[in-house]
Amino acid sequence: QKEVEQNSGPLSVPEGAIASLNCTYSDRGSQSFFWYRQYSGKSPELIMFIYSNGDKEDGRFTAQLNKASQYVSLLIRDSQPSDSATYLCAVRGGRGSTLGRLYFGRGTQLTVWP
Amino acid sequence: EAGVAQSPRYKIIEKRQSVAFWCNPISGHATLYWYQQILGQGPKLLIQFQNNGVVDDSQLPKDRFSAERLKGVDSTLKIQPAKLEDSAVYLCASSLVRDRVMQETQYFGPGTRLLVL
Numbered sequence: 001q002k003e004v005e006q007n008s009g010p011l012s013v014p015e016g017a018i019a020s021l022n023c024t025y026s027d028r029g030s031q032s033f034f035w036y037r038q039y040s041g042k043s044p045e046l047i048m049f050i051y052s053n054g055d056k057e058d059g060r061f062t063a064q065l066n067k068a069s070q071y072v073s074l075l076i077r078d079s080q081p082s083d084s085a086t087y088l089c090a091v092r093g094g095r096g097s098t099l100g101r102l103y104f105g106r107g108t109q110l111t112v113w114p
Numbered sequence: 115e116a117g118v119a120q121s122p123r124y125k126i127i128e129k130r131q132s133v134a135f136w137c138n139p140i141s142g143h144a145t146l147y148w149y150q151q152i153l154g155q156g157p158k159l160l161i162q163f164q165n166n167g168v169v170d171d172s173q174l175p176k177d178r179f180s181a182e183r184l185k186g187v188d189s190t191l192k193i194q195p196a197k198l199e200d201s202a203v204y205l206c207a208s209s210l211v212r213d214r215v216m217q218e219t220q221y222f223g224p225g226t227r228l229l230v231l
Contacts, residue, residue: 043205043222043225044205045222046219046221049219088157090156101159101170102220104157105156106154106155106156107155
């Protein structure tokens with residue numbers, strides 16, 4: 001069973017702060033890592049994906065990957081109340097998994113208060 | 115570009131009844147996924163199609179769940195008979211295959227909320 005673990009939160013930060021969301025995974029063969037945002041009652045939408053060790057930045061969002069530690073994180077700079085949502089970490093299975101199959105964590109609920 | 119369409123959006127049934135969900139993926143997307151998302155959890159893959167063929171149905175409870183994608187476009191997911199623990203959101207997603215390579219991004223539909231009483 002391929003596990004994806006996230007700190008379930010809830011995480012609460014003030015507007016303008018940096019929100020840090022963390023995720024660990026069990027399948028060492030995993031190659032692709034995704035962060036989805038899910039507003040309450042809505043479907044998940046992709047924010048970022050990362051393949052290589054290190055940081056990947058996109059606007060206020062930075063994904064960080066450390067394959068040796070099997071750890072991926074998402075930083076949200078200058079957090080806004082509109083960032084309040086559940087953030088889902090997803091990992092594409094490595095060897096032995098069906099191509100394209102994603103394994104999701106339970107999600108971290110983020111609240112940004114004004 | 116139209117997104118993934120699903121219907122119905124909401125469904126309430128009693129246990130032991132049957133129910134069916136419909137999904138129309140983004141035009142041209144060869145890969146279609148059905149996920150189950152129980153409240154407070156992440157989506158769990160039930161079945162994955164590539165065109166009209168099943169690629170992965172290892173987590174589909176085949177004694178009660180079935181799915182088909184006969185013409186490689188629309189898909190239906192059926193539950194018969196439903197149990198209380200089937201109460202969840204059923205999400206359909208699709209992704210593109212370009213130059214025989216599956217693209218990474220999965221686009222999700224709005225989901226169908228099922229409540230089994």
